[in-house]
Amino acid sequence: MSQLDTVHRILDAAEVLFAERGFTETSLRTITSTAGVNLAAVNYHFGSKKELIQAVFERFLTPFTEHLDRELSRRASADQQLKVDDLLQSLYQVALGGLASDGRDPKRFMRLLGLAYTQSQGHLRRFIVSRYGASYQRFAGLLRVALPDIDPVTFYWRLYFMLGATIFSLSSFDAIEAILREDFGAESSLDETLARLAPAAAALLTAQD
Amino acid sequence: MSQLDTVHRILDAAEVLFAERGFTETSLRTITSTAGVNLAAVNYHFGSKKELIQAVFERFLTPFTEHLDRELSRRASADQQLKVDDLLQSLYQVALGGLASDGRDPKRFMRLLGLAYTQSQGHLRRFIVSRYGASYQRFAGLLRVALPDIDPVTFYWRLYFMLGATIFSLSSFDAIEAILREDFGAESSLDETLARLAPAAAALLTAQD
């Protein structure tokens, strides 16, 4: 088993287990035994549990933000000015397609994104802001341009409302889907849900108050 | 120090610390030393840490759902049929006023509510559903009646979108508020934010897709 294998296997196991149980509730022993590697491998290859958590996020946030940046540039060169719907479509399309193309579960990333927000983990928030803050600022800036009539404070609160609706519902996708399937017998796929979320989020952002 | 004092002090300390750090990250030793009581007091009075967590939620969810039930009944007897805006106003008004009247911080309850959703804690979810599920069902049912034209699956997804926007943004209220204060110099109070959230949530629920 080469080094790359070990690092890879640890990241794969950690990603799944963190998404399922959270960071504190997942021990290094669970991760390493799931990955089939020695306990000390995490500290050897990553340094600490904190750095492993950051590495898990780096592995999916870097492709995600790169995809998003490309998609935004592509749309920006096509259209004169990006509208709210364009921006939301870019965001959700990249969340769905850009990540799924790696062959990994996009729902899991939503769940991790939710955890990053809610399980305070100061180091993780700092890591994400310093590494991916620029992409976020770009998206927020474009959205601001598309909504010039709203006063700035209201705009930013609505941005957080929108992020809340997105992250919260998608990070609990499996649980919510199970409830609806039981009550209505109708299965909801992730892209159907995003197709429902997009117009609702647009309405939230553009509401008249 | 009487028994009531001890129980009270433990609940007060646990409530604050849980809201700040989450359940797993808060030890009984931190709670009891903050409360100024002996370590064994938690197990003596509550049985276990899990039951303490449930007791913390019971102490604010019981008054909350009672207030909400009363408020819904009051509005229902006044108006013929409750509209979306009425229902959202009831919800947010009770969240703000009904809890604040106890002299305790409503933001903290939002934070705990967010934790209840995100920090899986199976026992807590079961506890809340079994104890307060009826109130939730009543509110959801009234909202459903107020939005008869939306297909049921879309309606329920939008309900979760709305809950996500609410819980997520309010449970991070202090953090978001600090960012906006730094960027715009404008302070946001909780009731101002709820006044912003209400129309945005209504637009989300009533959107045409």
Added chain:
DNA sequence: TCGGTATTTAAACAAGCGTTTAAATTAATG
């Protein structure tokens, strides 16, 4: 094939966790 580096391994470490125990103290009851 040899020598040095990189990696894996099993074991141990100290620290923190929730919980239990039994004795000491306080409160309540007859």
Added chain:
DNA sequence: CATTAATTTAAACGCTTGTTTAAATACCGA
């Protein structure tokens, strides 16, 4: 006031945690 019950206390329990150590093994360029 004496006795019983309720509560508080300090100490210890067994267990899990993240991390470190030093020896064993694998790998790789010369």
